[in-house]
Structures are given as C-alpha cells and as structure tokens.
Amino acid sequence: MMLCKLSLKNIKKSFKDYAIYFFTLILGVAIFYVFNAIDSQTVMMDVTSSTYEIIKLMTNMLSGVSVFVSFILGFLVIYASRFLIKRRNKEFGIYLTLGMSKRKISLVLFFETLFIGIISLIIGLGLGAVLSQFMSLLVANMFDANMTKFTFIFSGSACIKTIVYFGIMYLLVMIFNTINISKCKLIELLYARKKAERIKLKNPLFCTIIFIISSIVLGYAYYLVTAGFVKLDTADKIYIPIVMGIVSTFFLFWSLSGLLLKIFMSMKNIYYKGLNCFTLRQFSSKINTTVFSMTVICLMLFITICVLSSALSIKNSMTANLNELAPVDVQLTKPLHIMDESSNEEIILDSKISVRQTLLKNDFNIDEYLKDVVEFNTYSSNDITLRSTLGSRLDKITNQYKYLRYDSTETIMKISDYNKIAKVYGNREYTLKDNEYLIVADFDSMISIRNEALKAGETIVINNQIFYPKYKECKDGFIEISSNHVNDGVILVPDEVADNLKADHNSIVANYKKKSDKEKEKINEKLNKIIETTWNKTSLTSLNSKIYIAEASIGLGALVTFIGLYLGIVFLISSAAILALKELSESSDNKNRFTMLRRLGADEKVINKALFRQIGIFFMFPLLLAILHSIFGLKFSTMILETFGTDGLLSSIIMTAVFLVVIYGGYFLLTYICSKNIIKER
Amino acid sequence: MKNILKLEKIEKYYGNKSSLTKAINNISFDVFEGEFVAIMGSSGSGKTTLLNCISTIDRVTSGHIYVNGEDITKLKGNHLNKFRREELGFIFQDFNLLDTLTAYENIALALSIQNVDAKEIDKRVKEVARDLDIKGVLEKYPYQMSGGQKQRVASARAIITNPKLVLADEPTGALDSKSSKMLLERFNYLNNELKATILMVTHDAFTASYASRVIFIKDGKIFNEINRGDDTRKEFFDKIIDVVTLLGGDLNDAL
Numbered sequence: 001m002m003l004c005k006l007s008l009k010n011i012k013k014s015f016k017d018y019a020i021y022f023f024t025l026i027l028g029v030a031i032f033y034v035f036n037a038i039d040s041q042t043v044m045m046d047v048t049s050s051t052y053e054i055i056k057l058m059t060n061m062l063s064g065v066s067v068f069v070s071f072i073l074g075f076l077v078i079y080a081s082r083f084l085i086k087r088r089n090k091e092f093g094i095y096l097t098l099g100m101s102k103r104k105i106s107l108v109l110f111f112e113t114l115f116i117g118i119i120s121l122i123i124g125l126g127l128g129a130v131l132s133q134f135m136s137l138l139v140a141n142m143f144d145a146n147m148t149k150f151t152f153i154f155s156g157s158a159c160i161k162t163i164v165y166f167g168i169m170y171l172l173v174m175i176f177n178t179i180n181i182s183k184c185k186l187i188e189l190l191y192a193r194k195k196a197e198r199i200k201l202k203n204p205l206f207c208t209i210i211f212i213i214s215s216i217v218l219g220y221a222y223y224l225v226t227a228g229f230v231k232l233d234t235a236d237k238i239y240i241p242i243v244m245g246i247v248s249t250f251f252l253f254w255s256l257s258g259l260l261l262k263i264f265m266s267m268k269n270i271y272y273k274g275l276n277c278f279t280l281r282q283f284s285s286k287i288n289t290t291v292f293s294m295t296v297i298c299l300m301l302f303i304t305i306c307v308l309s310s311a312l313s314i315k316n317s318m319t320a321n322l323n324e325l326a327p328v329d330v331q332l333t334k335p336l337h338i339m340d341e342s343s344n345e346e347i348i349l350d351s352k353i354s355v356r357q358t359l360l361k362n363d364f365n366i367d368e369y370l371k372d373v374v375e376f377n378t379y380s381s382n383d384i385t386l387r388s389t390l391g392s393r394l395d396k397i398t399n400q401y402k403y404l405r406y407d408s409t410e411t412i413m414k415i416s417d418y419n420k421i422a423k424v425y426g427n428r429e430y431t432l433k434d435n436e437y438l439i440v441a442d443f444d445s446m447i448s449i450r451n452e453a454l455k456a457g458e459t460i461v462i463n464n465q466i467f468y469p470k471y472k473e474c475k476d477g478f479i480e481i482s483s484n485h486v487n488d489g490v491i492l493v494p495d496e497v498a499d500n501l502k503a504d505h506n507s508i509v510a511n512y513k514k515k516s517d518k519e520k521e522k523i524n525e526k527l528n529k530i531i532e533t534t535w536n537k538t539s540l541t542s543l544n545s546k547i548y549i550a551e552a553s554i555g556l557g558a559l560v561t562f563i564g565l566y567l568g569i570v571f572l573i574s575s576a577a578i579l580a581l582k583e584l585s586e587s588s589d590n591k592n593r594f595t596m597l598r599r600l601g602a603d604e605k606v607i608n609k610a611l612f613r614q615i616g617i618f619f620m621f622p623l624l625l626a627i628l629h630s631i632f633g634l635k636f637s638t639m640i641l642e643t644f645g646t647d648g649l650l651s652s653i654i655m656t657a658v659f660l661v662v663i664y665g666g667y668f669l670l671t672y673i674c675s676k677n678i679i680k681e682r
Numbered sequence: 683m684k685n686i687l688k689l690e691k692i693e694k695y696y697g698n699k700s701s702l703t704k705a706i707n708n709i710s711f712d713v714f715e716g717e718f719v720a721i722m723g724s725s726g727s728g729k730t731t732l733l734n735c736i737s738t739i740d741r742v743t744s745g746h747i748y749v750n751g752e753d754i755t756k757l758k759g760n761h762l763n764k765f766r767r768e769e770l771g772f773i774f775q776d777f778n779l780l781d782t783l784t785a786y787e788n789i790a791l792a793l794s795i796q797n798v799d800a801k802e803i804d805k806r807v808k809e810v811a812r813d814l815d816i817k818g819v820l821e822k823y824p825y826q827m828s829g830g831q832k833q834r835v836a837s838a839r840a841i842i843t844n845p846k847l848v849l850a851d852e853p854t855g856a857l858d859s860k861s862s863k864m865l866l867e868r869f870n871y872l873n874n875e876l877k878a879t880i881l882m883v884t885h886d887a888f889t890a891s892y893a894s895r896v897i898f899i900k901d902g903k904i905f906n907e908i909n910r911g912d913d914t915r916k917e918f919f920d921k922i923i924d925v926v927t928l929l930g931g932d933l934n935d936a937l
Contacts, residue, residue: 268800272790281782596778599739600839601767602795603760 003104007111014088019674020584020667021080022120024577028073029124031573033155033162034132035062035566040155041136051143054555058562065563066165069570074169076574080581081113081173085180087585092181093189106178113177117170121163128162129154142315142558202258211255218248225636249625250295257284257291275602275610278593282614286586293578294622300575301626301664304568305656306633310641311564312652318483318557326481326546327425328372329520330527333480333507334358334541336377343540350539355508358539362530369523370510372424376417378479379501380409384460384491389439389450391458397449404449411504412462413479414495421509427477430492436470437493440477446488447474460491463500467493481509481544483553521547572659576667579622583615587675594679611679612672619668623660685751686846686879687713687736692745694731694902705731706742707902713847718873718880720893722922724929728902729883730851736881737770737849738762750846767795771840771848775855777832779824785835786811786820792839810838813876814868830861834868841878848872850882854889866892887926891919898925905929 011018039059095105133152221244261284264271271277338351350358356366356375366373387406390397398406418440419429430438437460441447451473459466478487512520524547531543597607638649694706705728713719723729734740736747738754747754749769757765771792772778779788786807793803811817814834819827827835833853840848850869854862870892872878882893890896892915898906906925910918 268804272794272800272803274794274797275791277783277787277794278780278791281780281787285782592778593780593782596780597791597795598763599737599766599772599778600792600795601763601765601770603763605760606795 003107004111007108008115010088010091010108011112011115014084018084018116020577020580020670021084022116023670024080024573024580025077025116025120026124026127027573028076028570029121029162029166030128030131031566031569032066032069032073032165033125033128033158034135035562036066036161037128037132037153037155037158038062038135038139038562040153040158041132041139051551051555054551054558055139055143058555058559061559062562062566063161065566066161069566070165070169072570072574073166074172076577077169078173078176079578082176082180083581083585085109085177087588089184089189092184093186096186096189102181106181109177109181110174113170113174117166121166125159125162139558142561143554202255204259204262207255207258207262210251211259214248214251214255217244218252221245221248222632226632226639245629246295246299249298249629250291252625253291253294253298253621260284275597275606278597279610279614279617282586282590282593283617286582286618290582293582297575297579298622298626298629300571301623301660302629302633304571304575305626305630305660306637307564307571308568308656308659309630309634309649309652310637311560311568312655313638313649314641315557315561316652318553321483321485322546322550322553325478325483325485326549328481328509328546329511330370330524330543330545331481331507331509332359332527332531332541332543333505334539336503336506338540344537346538347536347540350541354506355541358534358541359527359530362534364527364530366508366510369513369526370508371513373508373510374417374420374424375506375508376413376421376479377498377503378490378505378507379412379414379498380504381412381462381501382409384410384412384462386410389458389460389491390453391456393453393456393458397452401449411490412498412501413490413492414498415492416495418477418479418490418492421479422477424509424511425478428475430470430475432470432492432494434494435465435467437467437491438470439474439489439491440479441474441487441489442476442478442485443488444485450474450489462493462497465497467497479507479509481546481549483549483556524548568656568659569663572663573667575622576619576664579619580667580671583618583671584674584678587611587678591679607679608676611675615668615672615675619664619671623664684715685712686715686717686749687881688746688748689736690746690748692732692735692742692747694728694735694740695743704902706735708745709899709902709904710745711897711904711907713879713881715879716873716877718869718892718894719882720890720896721881721883721899722885722887722890722896722926723899723905724885727899729885729899732899733849733851733881733883736847737772738766767792767843769846771843771845773833773836773840773848773850773853775852777824777829777836777856779832779836779839781824784821784823785816785827785831788824788835789820789839789842792843796843806842807838810842813871814838828861829857830864833857833861833865837865837868837872841872841876846879848878848880850880852884852886853882854884854886859888862889887919887922890922891915896922896925898929900929 015022036059039055092105095108096102129152132155136153221241224241224244261280264276264280271280332355334351334355336351338348340348343351354375359366385407386404387394389410390406394406398404415430415432421427422429432438439450439454441450454469454474455472457469457472459468461467474489477490478485479490480487512523514520514523524545527543527545531541534541594607594611597610598604602610634649634653689710689712691708691710692706693704693708696703696705707728709732721729721732731740735742736749738757742755745755749765752765754762754765779785780791783791789807789810790803793806798806807820808817811820814837816831816834816838819831819835824832824835833856837848837850837853840850853869854865857865866889869880869882873880873894880893882889884890894910896908896910897904906928908918908921908925913921
C-alpha cells in the first residue's frame with residue numbers, strides 16, 4: 001500500500017514532466033479509438049449496401065493500419081517512459097540507499113505505469129467517444145449519406161480493441177522498466193547527472209566537406225525523384241533515392257550543427273548580442289547528441305506532409321473528376337468479331353451483333369429506358385500501332401520509356417461518332433479534312449509522348465492513304481466514362497476511312513430516362529443483372545455506370561483519406577511528442593542555467609525570448625528540412641498519382657499545413673509554456 | 683568615503699505565526715567604497731539569507747537596503763534585473779558557470795546581457811583575464827578547468843561589468859587551500875588595484891582574514907565587528923580566531 005501511495009505521489013509531483021507524455025497518451029488513445037470506431041458510427045447513416053461494403057473494406061484496412069500504428073505508438077510510449085525514468089535516476093538512487101530493494105522500486109514503477117495507463121485510457125476513450133461523433137459527420141459527408149438520426153454511439157469493440165492494444169504497450173513498458181531497474185548500478189544512479197557533458201567542437205573543415213557531400217547526395221536524390229525520374233525504371237530502384245535521402249539527412253544535421261555554430265561564432269556582433277551566445281550554445285550542445293532523433297523526426301514529418309497532402313489531393317480530385325469524367329449515366333461496351341477459338345460458340349455469335357441487339361435479346365429495350373443514346377464503333381488496324389504513330393520519334397521515346405507497349409494497336413474512331421459523344425458529354429467537337437487526323441487524350445504522360453510525334457508532324461498511313469496531323473498536340477477528350485484521366489489516346493479520322501477498317505468494339509453511351517436517384521438505381525440494377533448473367537456465357541458485354549464509378553471513387557477517396565489522416569496524425573503526434581519530451585527534460589536540466597542568467601541580471605523578457613528561440617530552433621530545424629524534402633517528395637507523388645489528377649493539390653497542401661500548424665505548433669507552444677513554468681523562479 | 687551599501691534595521695522572518703523563525707533580526711551596517719568586508723557566522727546564523735537579501739534574490743520582511751543611495755527593497759521586476767546587471771557582481775560557492783559555454787563566453791555573457799558591443803567585450807574580457815591570471819583557460823569549457831580556475835573565471839564574470847558591489851558567497855568553499863589562497867590574493871588585488879568593493883560571506887577564518895573588516899553574525903544579529911587597521915594578515919587572523927572562540931558553537935570548527 002505504501003508503494004501505491006509513493007507512486008501516486010510521484011506522479012503528482014512530476015506532473016510537470018509528465019504532462020506532455022500524458023497528453024500524448026490521451027491523444028494516442030483517442031485517435032486509435034476514433035479510427036477503429038468508424039464502422040459503428042455508420043449505423044446511423046442511410047447508405048446503400050454497396051457503400052456499406054466499401055465501408056466494411058475500409059474498416060478492415062484501417063484495422064490493418066492500426067497494427068502498424070500501434071507499433072509506432074508503442075515505440076513512442078516506450079521511448080517516452082524510458083526518457084522519464086532516466087530523469088529520475090537520482091530518486092531511485094536515494095530509494096536504493098535507503099534500503100529499498102530493486103524489486104520494490106520496480107513495483108513502484110509498475111504502479112505508476114498502471115495508474116497512468118488507466119487514467120490515460122479513461123480520459124482518452126472519453127475524448128475518443130466525443131471525437132468519433134464528429135468523425136461520423138465526416139464519414140457521412142464523404143459518402144454523401146444522409147444522417148437519418150443522430151444518436152450518441154459508443155463502440156464497444158473499438159473500446160476493447162484500444163484497451164487491449166494499449167494494455168500490451170503498457171505491459172511492455174513495465175517489462176522494460178523492470179529490466180532497466182534491475183540492470184542499473186547505484187553509483188550510476190546517484191551520479192548520473194554529474195557526468196560532465198563533453199562538448200566537442202567538430203572540425204569545421206571536415207564539417208564543410210561532409211555538408212557539401214551530403215548536399216550533393218541529397219540533391220541527386222531530389223533529381224532522381226523528379227527530373228531524373230526515368231532512371232528509376234524498375235520499382236525496386238525507388239529505394240536508391242530513399243536511402244540516399246535518409247543518410248544525407250543524418251549527415252546534413254550532423255555537419256550543420258557544427259557549421260552553423262562556427263559561422264555564428266565568427267559573426268561576433270551577433271554572437272555576443274544579448275543571450276544569442278547562450279542560445280546557440282544550448283542548441284549546439286544538444287544537437288551533438290540529438291542528431292539521430294532530429295533525423296528521425298525530420299523523416300517522420302516528411303512522411304506526414306507527403307501522406308496527408310497526397311491523400312487529401314486524391315480525395316479532392318476524385319470528387320472533382322466525377323462530374324467531368326462521367327458525364328453520362330451508363331456506358332456498355334462489347335468486343336466485335338471475335339475470332340478466338342477458345343471462346344464458346346454463343347459468344348462468338350454474340351460478337352457479331354451490336355450492344356443494342358444483345359440487350360434486346362435479354363428483354364431490355366434501350367429506347368424504353370435510355371435517352372441521349374449514342375451508339376458507335378471503334379476500329380483498329382494491325383498496321384496502326386503506337387510504334388507506327390510515333391514514327392521517327394520512336395527511338396528517342398523508347399530510350400526514355402522502356403516499358404510501354406509499343407505494338408498494341410491504336411483505337412481509331414470516326415470523327416462524326418466522336419462528335420456525337422462529345423456533344424452528349426459537353427466536350428468540344430472537331431472537323432477534319434480528308435487527309436487529316438487528330439488525337440484526343442487526357443492522360444498526361446501519354447499526351448506528352450504523343451505530342452512529340454505530333455509536333456514533328458508524323459503521318460499515319462491507312463489503306464495506303466497518308467494522313468497528316470491537324471494539330472501539333474493532342475486535344476483533350478475521352479470516350480470511356482471513368483473516375484480518372486485514363487484516355488491514353490484515340491485517333492480520330494474522316495468517316496469514310498474507318499469504313500474500310502475492322503470494327504473492334506461496339507459501345508453505347510446514354511442517360512437513364514428517369515429523374516430520381518432511386519429510379520435510376522433501379523435501371524442500373526436491371527442492366528447490371530443482365531450483364532452479370534450473360535457475362536462470359538452468352539456475351540462479353542460489359543457495363544460501366546456513373547453510379548458504380550461514383551461509389552468506387554468515393555470509396556477509394558474515403559479509404560485513402562482516412563488512412564492518410566490516421567497515419568499522418570499519428571506520425572505528427574509522435575514526432576512532436578518526442579521533440580517536446582526532449583525539450584522539456586532539457587528545460588529541467590537548464591533550470592540552473594536560467595537561474596544563473598537571472599542573477600546576472602537578464603530581464604525576464606529576454607530570458608523568455610531566449611527560451612522561445614531555443615525551443616523554436618529545435619522544432620523548426622527538422623521541419624524546414626522536412627518541408628524541403630516534401631517539395632520534391634510531392635512532385636514525385638504527383639507523378640505517381642497522375643491518373644488520379646492533381647487538381648486539388650494546393651488546397652490539400654493548405655489543409656496539411658493547417659494540420660501541421662495546429663498539432664506541431666500546438667506541441668511547440670505547450671512545450672514552451674511548460675518549459676517556462678519549469679525554469680520559473682520559485 | 684562614499685557609502686556604497688547601507689543596511690537599515692533589516693529583518694527577515696520565515697514561517698507562520700505559530701512558528702516564527704527570525705533569520706535576520708534587526709541588522710544595520712554600512713559598507714564604504716573600496717572596502718573588503720567579510721561576514722562570518724556559523725551555519726544557520728543568517729549570513730546567507732543576509733547576502734540573498736542584499737543581492738535582491740530574497741526580500742526583506744522589514745527595513746531598507748540602500749545601494750549607492752538607492753533603496754533596493756522598493757525595486758520590482760525589470761528594475762531589479764537592471765539593478766542586478768549594472769550594480770552587482772556575484773560569486774558563488776559552486777561557481778555557477780554555464781557548462782555549455784567556454785570561459786571566455788561565460789565572462790562575455792555578463793557584458794552581452796548589457797548589450798555592450800563585441801569589440802568592447804573582447805577588450806574587457808582580455809583585460810580582466812590578465813588581472814585574474816586566467817588567460818590560458820579562456821577557450822576551455824568549465825569541465826576542463828580546475829576548481830580554482832573556475833572560481834577565478836566566475837570572479838572575472840562578476841567584476842567585468844564594473845559593479846558597485848561584488849557579492850561573494852563562500853567563494854573558497856569548494857576550493858583546496860592553495861587555490862583558496864590564490865583566489866583571495868586576487869580578491870585583494872581587485873580590491874586594492876581596481877578599487878572593487880567586495881562583500882564576502884564565509885565561515886572560514888582564514889578566508890575572512892583577507893578582508894579589511896569582519897562582521898560576525900549570530901542568531902540573526904550582529905555579534906561583533908573588527909577592523910584590520912594596520913595589522914598584518916596573520917595578526918588579523920589571530921584576532922578573528924579570538925572572536926570565533928568567543929562566539930563558540932559551530933564556528934569553532936573553523937579552527
């Protein structure tokens with residue numbers, strides 16, 4: 001019982017030190033709960049069954065991510081608690097000299113962890129329960145679902161899961177603490193802080209060399225992920241710039257810490273002004289020992305920024321794309337004239353008739369259900385491939401892009417058919433002379449490849465007739481409805497030319513004749529049923545509808561957003577918490593130094609300013625490099641995520657910045673305020 | 683001679699009504715410009731409290747303290763800080779050097795807080811380093827120095843601002859006898875050549891014998907006061923011992 005009391009008192013006493021640790025634990029618990037409670041929150045929403053499926057998938061993914069998150073949080077908790085234990089070495093030393101056994105000290109620590117764990121879980125779960133109500137608003141908003149009724153929901157399963165995961169973490173902390181205590185020696189405990197910290201000034205020349213080398217390496221890594229992108233021709237080569245980035249980040253911090261001090265020291269007027277010399281020395285005395293954690297924090301911030309911005313921008317452009325890229329309700333497509341022997345008789349027969357006829361055979365009269373109908377064929381020719389359209393530019397392009405399929409046949413379309421679709425879609429219509437062609441596309445990297453050829457005026461030959469490009473670049477447009485920009489190029493030719501080519505696919509695009517969403521969904525279901533029953537049995541007709549695209553893209557958007565938010569916030573909290581804890585413990589060490597400054601007659605304002613700067617530099621240093629990393633990282637991720645469109649990047653970067661400012665800035669302010677309290681004169 | 687420090691009936695009480703401790707009980711004395719005064723007393727006699735009150739680290743319960751004619755018991759906030767950095771110099775038992783700074787920077791800090799420009803700082807640091815014989819350790823960190831060197835660096839920091847009054851709290855407390863002697867000789871040099879006014883608290887008779895006047899404190903009151911006059915240090919030391927014997931108690935340990 002006495003041990004219990006002792007640990008409770010300890011917590012109370014060292015609350016100043018523990019405050020941020022405690023705060024972080026509560027945040028961690030709350031976030032963990034919120035993201036695991038999403039599926040329970042959807043109960044109060046009116047969603048379709050397929051949307052519910054997507055939400056189910058999403059929660060499954062999120063719980064997978066939770067395992068990863070729990071590793072990060074676990075690492076954070078263990079790190080933080082070890083940090084706090086270290087600070088209390090002297091206290092334990094006194095216990096030992098008073099004759100308390102190591103087992104009992106472990107027990108004191110056990111109780112402390114237990115109390116902190118229980119309290120943080122209770123408060124965290126409470127906070128999480130409140131926050132998750134807001135989360136359900138976000139979920140409802142994302143899935144365009146109506147909140148049928150608002151009820152306060154507490155997810156028992158998420159609660160239990162949180163308790164189990166954090167229970168394991170706390171258990172690990174207890175084990176670590178016990179091991180730590182059993183290993184330590186009394187003399188080390190008592191004199192731990194007396195050990196003078198050796199401050200070695202690094203050789204400036206050596207620092208400069210390291211600085212230059214790591215800058216070059218970092219620059220090259222930046223080059224690789226942006227302009228030199230093409231050099232990363234296989235997926236596993238992406239590790240090269242990553243490793244280069246990590247290593248150079250470490251050495252940049254290492255060399256900069258020495259170098260910056262040297263530079264400032266040589267500027268005597270600034271160095272010996274007010275407390276500048278003190279602040280800089282504070283900074284450099286620590287950075288020598290914290291280069292590693294700086295690196296980790298910088299990289300974590302970098303990941304946070306990239307993940308959050310990319311996730312939010314995917315989500316943004318997904319919703320933005322939908323109306324633009326799926327302007328009609330439905331599109332049905334089937335291949336024509338299948339020669340393939342492996343297909344069954346019926347399918348081969350079916351491939352000779354149009355989509356309209358196939359549907360009619362299945363008791364679906366297009367005119368009864370659909371309006372704005374456009375029926376069209378696409379054509380192909382074995383002679384017209386990407387290779388042939390690129391013409392003389394081929395060599396240059398194959399050098400750059402090795403893995404494109406150059407021998408696949410190009411999709412060719414009648415200009416009049418395209419114009420009919422364009423009219424329904426609300427896209428621009430075109431005219432062609434007898435010997436002209438043009439290419440419509442909306443997939444950026446293919447556009448730039450094709451533009452090379454078009455600019456050079458490459459001709460194509462169909463049935464011994466030569467066609468010249470009407471425009472020097474691809475025109476924006478598409479024929480397939482989809483959620484992304486995926487049209488890699490359709491060649492439009494004068495109508496009579498296509499008549500001599502092999503019709504490849506037959507398609508219908510149309511709107512549903514009904515107005516309300518419910519009735520539209522009914523037609524959609526009816527069509528889908530036909531397609532599903534006939535697929536690969538009697539026909540190869542496939543269906544794509546705005547409803548499905550919307551669900552899929554909303555689902556994907558939501559999935560990406562939630563995972564992005566989850567990981568981003570956890571990473572952000574972890575890195576900010578590590579920094580904050582480090583700074584706070586320094587502040588208690590610094591107490592004497594600040595008292596000294598007061599005795600020398602430094603004004604309170606000046607001292608606070610010095611403290612603010614000192615903590616500010618520590619928070620800014622990794623952030624600045626992380627932002628620099630992120631500029632290039634985001635360039636890279638926009639390239640990867642090109643198909644999703646990157647229209648919303650700016651607004652998502654702003655959102656990310658808001659997150660950064662609120663969480664990271666919040667931790668910074670909290671650290672400053674706590675530190676100020678610690679160094680305050682009693 | 684000019685009156686640098688004037689204590690007027692100061693009292694300092696600790697605790698509450700039920701258990702009142704009078705750490706300082708009605709003490710008055712004056713220190714004149716260029717004096718080197720030692721305050722002696724056993725532990726618990728109130729000498730450190732007295733020093734804390736003079737140095738504005740602590741506040742008196744009643745009475746007035748005038749430094750250079752200004753009543754410092756009335757000072758508040760930034761005026762206090764201004765007073766500390768411009769009128770006082772501190773030397774502590776445990777040196778209190780900033781371990782992250784070199785000796786040079788430690789000394790310079792006292793000036794840079796007063797916003798003296800870098801050239802002037804450099805000039806004055808070098809001067810004071812010569813006076814205190816620490817030129818060789820200027821680029822070293824505190825952990826690379828001996829106790830005596832550290833204390834001389836601390837002294838340099840205390841006097842570089844040309845304070846009206848240097849306050850020293852057991853300056854030899856953490857030093858061996860050889861370093862103590864060296865330090866005290868430097869104090870005499872500061873006192874005689876640079877005309878620094880020094881008020882030193884100590885319980886050590888040997889240390890006190892370097893002063894020009896010794897004030898004895900017992901139970902928060904002045905017990906005795908002796909002037910060195912034209913005595914040699916040895917003679918003065920014997921006189922101090924006499925008083926210490928008279929005082930009895932803990933101070934006998936100083937023998």
